[in-house]
Amino acid sequence: MGSAKTLFTVFAIIVATPLLFVIIAGCTLLFLSLRSSGAGLYETNWGVTVPCGLTELYSADGTGGIQGDGCRYLALEYAGGEDLDATLTSGANPALISGFEDVAGELGVPVEYRPDFGADCMCRTVTDPDDARSKLYIVWDGRTLYLAEWIM
Numbered sequence: 001m002g003s004a005k006t007l008f009t010v011f012a013i014i015v016a017t018p019l020l021f022v023i024i025a026g027c028t029l030l031f032l033s034l035r036s037s038g039a040g041l042y043e044t045n046w047g048v049t050v051p052c053g054l055t056e057l058y059s060a061d062g063t064g065g066i067q068g069d070g071c072r073y074l075a076l077e078y079a080g081g082e083d084l085d086a087t088l089t090s091g092a093n094p095a096l097i098s099g100f101e102d103v104a105g106e107l108g109v110p111v112e113y114r115p116d117f118g119a120d121c122m123c124r125t126v127t128d129p130d131d132a133r134s135k136l137y138i139v140w141d142g143r144t145l146y147l148a149e150w151i152m
Helices: 002-035 040-046 094-107
Strands: 055-061 070-077 122-128 131-140 144-151
Touching: 040 131, 040 144, 070 094, 094 122, 094 131, 094 144
Parallel strands: none
Antiparallel strands: 055 070, 070 144, 122 131, 131 144
């Protein structure tokens, strides 16, 4: 009888170990996928926390390949009541406007989903410390939050 218990225990361990590994790996991948999508993507890539639950007005994604290089664009309805973990300054400088328009142009973003840089807006450029060519451009016009990123 002891031999049958031992055999059953060994069999259970052999079957359960790979199954447990698959469950742990699956949960980890799901967590990383959710964290690296939507608003969580900007925290992962740039350290900028964008409030969850904002209404998406427009998005375009030109990233390709496994590393996600390329450009991405997002316009969100944002009244400013929620915390945006980014310090914005008044007005847009020419370098920000140029970089922002490069991303929007590359993705063919329609004019109605682009900010009016002539109006009063709050802006910031975040540069990747590992590659100065990679940038996130943030623009807020009081109603809409625009995020344009170029990852090299």
